[in-house]
Amino acid sequence: MPDFSQSARGVEPATVVDHVLLPVADLEEGARRLYARFGLNGTPGGRHPNVGTANFIVPLGLQYLELIAIVDPQEAARSSLGRRVARALKEGRTFVAWALRTQDLDAVRAKLQGAGWDVPALVDGSRKRPDGQVLRWRTQDVEGDSDPTALPFVIEWLIPDGLHPGEAAAVHRGGATALRRVVVGARQPGLVRDQLELLLGQSRLYDVRQSDADGVEELALENEDGALVIT
Numbered sequence: 559m560p561d562f563s564q565s566a567r568g569v570e571p572a573t574v575v576d577h578v579l580l581p582v583a584d585l586e587e588g589a590r591r592l593y594a595r596f597g598l599n600g601t602p603g604g605r606h607p608n609v610g611t612a613n614f615i616v617p618l619g620l621q622y623l624e625l626i627a628i629v630d631p632q633e634a635a636r637s638s639l640g641r642r643v644a645r646a647l648k649e650g651r652t653f654v655a656w657a658l659r660t661q662d663l664d665a666v667r668a669k670l671q672g673a674g675w676d677v678p679a680l681v682d683g684s685r686k687r688p689d690g691q692v693l694r695w696r697t698q699d700v701e702g703d704s705d706p707t708a709l710p711f712v713i714e715w716l717i718p719d720g721l722h723p724g725e726a727a728a729v730h731r732g733g734a735t736a737l738r739r740v741v742v743g744a745r746q747p748g749l750v751r752d753q754l755e756l757l758l759g760q761s762r763l764y765d766v767r768q769s770d771a772d773g774v775e776e777l778a779l780e781n782e783d784g785a786l787v788i789t
Contacts, residue, residue, distance in 0.1 A: 572661070572665075573658050573659065573660045573666065573757065573758050573759070574658065574659050574758075574761075574763070575657075575658060575710075575737065575758075575761070575763045575764065576621060576657045576658055576659030576713055576724075577621055577622045577656070577657050577724070578623055578624070578653060578655075578656045578657070578737070578777060579626050579643075579653065579654040579656065579657070580623060580624065580652060580653055580654065581627070581643050581646040581647045582625050582647075583647060585612060585614045585625055585627045586614075588614070588625045592625065593731070596788060597732050597781075597786075598616050598623065599729055599730050600614035600623075600625055601616075601726065601728065602614055602615075602687075603615040603624070604686050604693075605686070606639070606683065606685050607685070609634065609637045609639055609640055609683075610630040610631065610633030610634025610635070610636070610637055610640040611626050611629060611637075611639060611643055612626070612627060613625060613626045613627070615723045615726060616728065617724050617725065617728040618737050618779070619724055619734065619735075620724055620736065621724050623737075623777075626639075627643070628647075638699065639655075641704035645704065645706070646706070651706070651773065652774075652788065652789060653773060653774035653777075655707070655710065655711060655773075655774070656710045656742075657710050657711050657713050658710045658712045658713070658758055659714075659715065660712055660713070661714065662714070663680065663696050663697075663698055663712060663713075666698060666757075669756070670698075670700065670756070673756060676702070677698060677699070677700055677702075678698075678699045678701075678702045680696050680697070680698055681696065682694070682695075682696055683695050683697060691721065693715075693717055693721060693723075695716055696713070697713045697714075698713075699711045700757070705772075706773040707773065708742040708743065708750045708772040708773060709750065709753055709754070709757070710757070710758075712757070730781060732781030732782055732786065733781050733782030735779055735780070735786070736780050737763070737777065737778075737779055738762075738778045738779060738780050738785075739762065739763055739764065739776075739778040740763060740765075740774060740776075741764070741767060741774070741775050741776035741777070742765070742772075742773065742775060743766075743768070743769025743770075743771060743772065743773060743774075743775040744766055744767070744768070744769055744772055745768075745769065745770065745771070745772055747766045747767060747768050750766050750772075775789065776789045777789075
C-alpha cells in the first residue's frame with residue numbers, strides 16, 4: 559500500500575512536484591469523466607481573477623491534479639495561462655502544464671538567472687474557494703511564451719499550513735491516491751533533462767522521453783488497488 563502520511567507542508571526538499579494541469583471544456587463534465595474513467599474525485603476550486611480560467615481540484619496528498627477551464631475567453635486571451643489552456647483544448651491535449659513547488663521562489667529565480675536563464679517576471683495569483691477561503695501564491699514561468707513546453711513553472715504558496723489543495727478531503731474510488739511520476743515528452747530530451755535537474759534535482763517524480771512535441775505526456779499514479787496511468 560502506498561505511503562500517504564507525510565504532510566504537503568512538512569519537511570521536504572527545496573523544490574518538489576506540486577501539480578499537473580488538465581484542460582477541460584466544462585469543469586463539471588470534465589470531473590464526471592475523470593471519475594468515470596479513473597475513479598478520481600474532483601471538487602470545485604475557484605476562479606482565477608484576471609486569468610479567465612477556473613478549476614476543479616483532485617487532491618493527491620502531497621500533490622494534486624487541476625482540471626482547468628476557460629470561463630472568460632476575452633480575459634483568457636490576455637493571460638499566458640489562458641492562452642495555454644485554449645491551445646491545449648484546440649489541439650486535444652490531455653495536459654496543459656505541470657508545476658513545481660518551492661518555499662523560496664526568489665531563490666529559485668536567482669538560481670535560474672545566475673545560470674543565464676532569461677526568465678519572465680514573477681506573477682501573483684489567487685482564487686477564492688467555495689467556502690470563502692482565499693488562497694494566494696506566486697509563480698515563476700521559466701519560458702516567456704504560451705507554446706507547449708516540457709518544462710514546469712514554479713509556484714510558492716502563500717497560505718497557512720493545511721490549506722494546500724493536495725490536502726483537501728477527497729474520496730477516490732481506489733482509495734488514497736498518490737502521484738508517482740510525471741512523464742514529459744521533449745524534442746531535445748537531453749537538454750530538458752539538464753534543465754530539470756537544475757530546477758528540481760534528481761527525482762523519481764519525473765521522467766523525460768524523446769517525442770515529436772514538448773509537454774507532459776503521461777501521469778503515473780498509485781492507489782490502494784495498484785498502478786493508475788493517465789495519458
